[in-house]
Amino acid sequence: MRAASSRMTRLAVVPTLAAALTFAPAATGDTRAPAAAAPTTARTSPATAAPTALTVTAKQQRSWVFRDGHGREVTLRGFNVSGSTKLYENSLLPFRSTADAARSAQAMRDLTGANAIRFLISWEGVQPSPSVIDHAYLDRAVEQIRAFTGRGIRVLVDYHQDLYSSHLFHADSWYTGDGAPEWVVRAGNYPRESCGICLLWGQNMQTNEAVRRAAHDFWRNRRVSTEAGEIGVQDAFLRQATAAMTHIRQRLPEQDFASVIGIDPFNEPYDGGLSGKSGLEWEKTYLMPFYQRFRAAMDTAGWAGKPAFVEPLVFWNTGFFEEGGLTTAGALGTRYVFNSHFYDGARMTIDLSPASDGTYGAAMNEIRDRARALATAPFVSEFGHKMSGNGSDRTPWMVRAMYQAMDSGVPGRNWWRDAAAGGDVLSSTQWHWDLYSGRHHELMNRNPAKVRTEGDAWNDEDFSVVAADASGALATRLDRAVLDRLHPSAVAGDVLAFAYEDLARSGYGGAGRQQAWLAVPSSMPNVSALVRDRRFGVLVWREPAAAPGAPTELHLPASFTAGTTVVVGDVATRAGLPASGPAAIVTETGSSTAHRLLLRPSGAAPGTVHAVLVVGADTGPAVTPAQLTAAAAELAAWRDQRFPG
Structure with missing residues (x-):
């Protein structure tokens, strides 16, 4: 040290x-x-x-x-x-x-x-x-x-x-x-x-x-x-x-x-x-x-x-x-x-x-x-x-x-x-x-x-x-x-951007102030409403030239459970994660309690830019299908503006 x-x-x-x-x-x-x-x-x-x-x-x-x-x-x-x-x-x-x-x-x-x-x-x-x-x-x-x-x-x-x-x-x-x-x-x-x-x-x-x-x-x-x-x-x-x-x-x-x-x-x-x-x-x-x-x-x-x-x-x-x-x-x-x-x-x-x-x-x-x-x-x-x-x-x-x-x-x-x-x-x-x-x-x-x-x-x-x-x-x-x-442990392609809002308190043992640092702009009201007072992360990556031999993986914090994790993006948009499919939850190697998110873009062309929002919705109001659809549209527009081509 x-x-x-x-x-x-x-x-x-x-x-x-x-x-x-x-x-x-x-x-x-x-x-x-x-x-x-x-x-x-x-x-x-x-x-x-x-x-x-x-x-x-x-x-x-x-x-x-x-x-x-x-x-x-x-x-x-x-x-x-x-x-x-x-x-x-x-x-x-x-x-x-x-x-x-x-x-x-x-x-x-x-x-x-x-x-x-x-x-x-x-x-x-x-x-x-x-x-x-x-x-x-x-x-x-x-x-x-x-x-x-x-x-x-x-x-x-x-x-x-x-x-x-x-x-x-x-x-x-x-x-x-x-x-x-x-x-x-x-x-x-x-x-x-x-x-x-x-x-x-x-x-x-x-x-x-x-x-x-x-x-x-x-x-x-x-x-x-x-x-x-x-x-x-x-x-x-x-x-x-x-x-x-x-x-x-x-x-x-x-x-x-x-x-x-x-x-x-x-x-x-x-x-x-x-x-x-x-x-x-x-x-x-x-x-x-x-x-x-x-x-x-x-x-x-x-x-x-x-x-x-x-x-x-x-x-x-x-x-x-x-x-x-x-x-x-x-x-x-x-x-x-x-x-x-x-x-x-x-x-x-x-x-x-x-x-x-x-x-x-x-x-x-x-x-x-x-x-x-x-x-x-x-x-x-x-x-x-x-x-x-x-x-x-x-x-x-x-x-x-x-x-x-x-x-x-x-x-x-x-x-x-x-x-x-x-x-x-x-x-x-x-x-x-x-x-x-x-x-x-x-x-x-x-x-x-x-x-x-x-x-x-x-x-x-x-x-x-x-x-x-x-x-x-x-x-x-x-x-x-x-x-x-939340972190991108293995990404099938090139990571272009990543950020995570952990909402960690300023003190020990649950004490201290809680403040979000990753502030969603007013131009994305549906994304802002979805993540308010919740932990969330955003990953942007580019599809590789050759078809990936394994999925993109993100480690999920313990509070991101199968039933409460929300995924929004072009790979999948849904509330709750299944054990298989384009966005799935599986256990981490060597653990029965820790989990990871698997993302499998289907048929994406080389060079395609993906963006995914991952939300731990274990607190707050229920997430509706209409809210997910609106948030997905905002995220796609943001991706196309900030990461063209």
Whole structure:
């Protein structure tokens, strides 16, 4: 996760390490429990078909998007699992057991309809000593990944680090880190860490000499002496990553590996000292060469068909200043994805104003624009806001506004007029989903006198949108209307525009103000009457050149039931959804309670522009056939005016 203070070739072979490195389970001193067998789900019927592999493709050479094996434009929405990977109580994995992973995956699918996760792993977990790759650790990770892929959820694997390593910090430190193993830090011989006057943990990246020197050494591949001989630090990282990716590829069944969308090589890279260079020069000189080496490692390990989700310098796109952004990288192409985080650094620190309609449009459009310039797809792998403490009263609408801006870069008040300017729907994973939120028992920096139990149990953070009750059942801590959203999960063609009105309240637990942000113009009185005080979404898309091999799909929030969902458009216009036909409702893969809408245009010519209005009419007056007909006519006229041809 990004600190609140921020704006915040071939693989080299090191002979001494190559001779010493063995690909075997850790020594018998490892007391972590083995993983149980992964759960499976039926994958034979159309309603439970397994996802196909994703590729990054150009969309009329104007932007780049994810597409599945049927050629559909895919939007990924989900969560990071999880900050618990930073904790030793969890053995540096998101979950303590495969059963916990399965319970979490099921709740995520049922409560939010999420179709993607960012799955955190740790260098320290993979390589506990310079000559050992811990296959037992990787096997547990594989089984936890399968708990999600078996429920139709795609996985981005993330090599996570914050402040380089927990081993840089002493037992009485105010802060901690995660990432590099103890033997790497010991070989670096770094000074005793001190952040100085630091109010936020991210300031360590700028003022803590131990943290900065360690990062400096990594990017410059400093050679250090270990019990396995002399090694380059970055060389060691790449060798263990190659071994880890190879093992994961071999252990995941083909169907599950198809659901792995790629890998994030390095979470939130920071410089460790620019050496007189700008952030852009640092990215060009150090960061991009590392990503190219990691890309080669992916190819060696059997991941050639999957992109590397590469992040810019951490000090980018959070409200204070612009530094980095990979603008000197040239065209990345489809073997990479531009992978940005977004946190509102101003509202985390000095800005006391609330978020509202359109607050984050500019920030998300900057991500869209940067990806377009890099000739690849964008992805927002972290965003969110704290769930407790000072300023958390603004969190519900801050997160709502972030989702709104990822749906469309146009504010709701202007959307019906400027929908075509909204840009592509951004795929994303929110920070974060912690099964153990508020129930941890972590010894901070291995100090038994500093046991952390509250929140995320890491540097006083509390970001998890879920928590378990005494019985172990998971419930959302944030208004479910914000998290369980209508979104176009797979569109047979090109998405031209999308927006969703979630009517989420500004407070917690059903409290706070409710206000619509997606305002229907007075020129569409029947549409306005139909959606008044109701949740609704609008999708506009263009029929592809070749006949689609699968229908368009939208995830339906829980309140959009078969009997109360209204569909208006050229594909179908009706109140209530059947189980088959042009507009039908089916269950989400891996869930018996979450649902999706299937849209099948019949005989539409290539290039046909479709528009559909989807309304959750679980409240308000009964919808009449005359009202539907009038609303359909208004929507068609609006589509023809705003999206001609």
